[in-house]
Amino acid sequence: MIMKCPHCYERVFPKQDNTCPSCGKNVLDTTEDMECYDLVELKDKQKLPEICFVCGESTKNKAKISYSRKYGSKDYLIVKLIVLIFSPIIFLFSLIANQNRRFAKIKVYMPICGQCSKKERPEPKYINYDNYSICFIVHKNFKDAFVNVNSNNIGK
Ligand SMILES: [Zn+2]
Numbered sequence: 001m002i003m004k005c006p007h008c009y010e011r012v013f014p015k016q017d018n019t020c021p022s023c024g025k026n027v028l029d030t031t032e033d034m035e036c037y038d039l040v041e042l043k044d045k046q047k048l049p050e051i052c053f054v055c056g057e058s059t060k061n062k063a064k065i066s067y068s069r070k071y072g073s074k075d076y077l078i079v080k081l082i083v084l085i086f087s088p089i090i091f092l093f094s095l096i097a098n099q100n101r102r103f104a105k106i107k108v109y110m111p112i113c114g115q116c117s118k119k120e121r122p123e124p125k126y127i128n129y130d131n132y133s134i135c136f137i138v139h140k141n142f143k144d145a146f147v148n149v150n151s152n153n154i155g156k
């Protein structure tokens with residue numbers, strides 16, 4: 001039976017001993033805290049709600065997260081993080097790859113409140129450079145609002 005792994009938030013078929021094939025942890029080993037989170041996949045030109053993706057409270061703060069990667073050196077990853085307290089930005093995500101795809105850059109403005117930005121460092125769960133998408137583990141409130149503001153884009 002497909003279920004959401006409470007550790008990595010992937011949809012998985014748990015193995016016979018109830019471990020997650022993706023992260024190797026026991027899927028039955030949950031806490032209530034984990035129920036509040038889900039995985040969201042962000043793509044270019046998607047709107048993000050003004051909701052802190054960590055705690056689910058409304059916020060106008062945003063953290064700019066940018067990643068660069070050179071092809072051929074997989075470990076080369078630059079992370080820059082700046083917390084912005086500016087007005088909302090409509091298109092919050094951009095990913096640039098040049099024609100011969102030797103270099104990729106992702107920039108995303110994740111809404112995060114002042115409180116959370118002090119203690120949490122927004123880390124994407126993973127980046128898919130081929131799909132131009134980036135996955136974050138987010139609060140359910142954020143996910144719901146995200147689905148709402150992008151509901152015109154259903155079907156991608
Ligand atoms: Zn897992």
Ligand SMILES: [Zn+2]
Nearest residue numbers: 052055113116
């Ligand atoms: Zn927060």
